[in-house]
Amino acid sequence: MSLPGHPFLHQRDDQLWLEGHALADLARQFGTPLYAYSRQAMRAAAAGYQRALAGRPHLVCYAMKANSSLAVLQTFAEAGCGFDIVSGGELLRVLAAGGRADRIVFSGVGKTPQEMRLALDAGVRCFNVESEPELQALSDVASAMGRRAPISLRVNPDVDAGTHPYISTGLKGNKFGVAHDRALEVYRRAQALPGIDVHGIDCHIGSQITSASPYLDALDRLLDLVESLAAHGIDLRHIDLGGGLGITYTDEEPPSAEELVRQMLARIDARGHGHREVLVEPGRSMVGNAGVLLTQALYLKPGESKNFCIVDAAMNDLMRPAMYQAWMRIEPCLRRAGPTETWDVVGPVCESGDWLGRDRAFAVQQGDYLAVLSAGAYGMTMASNYNTRPRAAEVMVDGDTVHLIRERETAQSLFAGERLIG
């Protein structure tokens, strides 16, 4: 039986399985902490977006900051996806994974001139420009190279995505994008700059959004602009709807990607913009529920007010609980008979904020493996080496096969670039 929101994760014979692999076997074979991903889950997620967009010019740009491991990028490149990048480093990753530069959109509020040159040289599809000084800088860089940079403006539509303040990005008063009421003027300026080619418009209103309505509100605001731009002779080729669709961590019931995109396309068509190319930038919804973090219970520490289950994964491996107080489902890989108790699942890092889950009921013994679900997005990419902890290994399962896609780091490699004095 598959778990709600996790079509590629099954409970069978008291065990948890990812595609055809028992999670406990993966943990034993590759060691813990270990990230394990389902390749079929990633392909299915990409296909959902692509089905909804079929029959019109479109590009699904996977927002790779959610999970930028090369084999993940390769999987999406092979599925025909482009990429949404936010740094020069991410650009180099896409190219190393076999992705095409002409399917890359470059987002981010702080692109450096060096990154702009790198991206122009590579031939990226579009720069999503977030401010007027950035526009000027990009024009200067492109002009000096004898080029024109293709751009869209990231417009801040001032809608509330109803999500966590740290991951809400489409309200006035946050750092992202150009204010809606300035956009027309900025477009006219862009049109006049020698190093700029105006291609499109984009917005991205936040993350882990679980209903369609903020998207439709933002889209209406965007289309208003597209229309007033057209009235001023600026005809945009593409509309980039951004990313942000949520996934099921606990009991959220977000629309499917297909359903969400269909609703947005219906709005685009109804307002007479069906001929324009549509881009989307999904991150979390492409990989979040394709991955788990496997960890081993090192010690059980029952107490008067709390029981602690101390595991070998920590906040450095998975930041979301410590950083956003995110609730992530935790399940034993092998379900034990017998009484359940309530545990705080904590890591070895020397911080009280180092927890993965609080007040979780299950039966566990020392040495058991646990799986933190929905860990495919913003897991490995946010991992750090705090406490000189080597980062986890990663595996990708694909039907009956399993691929080691990232070796476990060694402690030596962490300080290899450091120098003693004298």
Ligand SMILES: *Cc1c(COP(=O)(O)O)cnc(C)c1O
């Ligand atoms: C992070 C980000 C995305 C993806 O967001 P998700 O919530 O992971 O889908 C898309 N576009 C931009 C500009 C982003 O910064």
